[in-house]
Amino acid sequence: MYTEIEDNEMMDVVTREKLVADLKIVIADTEELLRATADQAGEKIAAIRVKAEENLRNAKLRLARAEAAIVERTKAAAKATDDYVRANPWRAVGIAAGAGFIIGLLVGRR
Numbered sequence: 001m002y003t004e005i006e007d008n009e010m011m012d013v014v015t016r017e018k019l020v021a022d023l024k025i026v027i028a029d030t031e032e033l034l035r036a037t038a039d040q041a042g043e044k045i046a047a048i049r050v051k052a053e054e055n056l057r058n059a060k061l062r063l064a065r066a067e068a069a070i071v072e073r074t075k076a077a078a079k080a081t082d083d084y085v086r087a088n089p090w091r092a093v094g095i096a097a098g099a100g101f102i103i104g105l106l107v108g109r110r
Contacts, residue, residue: 003096023063030056 030052037045085092 020063020066020070023059023066027056027059027063030059052080 034049034052034056037049
């Protein structure tokens, strides 16, 4: 059955998905900023661009790792669910029917 550990793992996946989405936005904004300042001259702006490009590369690397971790955990959760349903088909049907009934009651009240 669904345990507290699985619940925490699902929260981690959701948190990581939010982090990945936020990181993609930051990367896009940084790339846009670098393009917008490409024609700017000066030592200070050049140093800032170099640092921003380095941080952007690091962020892309972390993003790729986070996405890989999310995919791996999602696959593991899907496999565990599939294994549970195959091992306990009637229990899974009962749980699904109960959840459907409750959802139906909640939707029906509106």
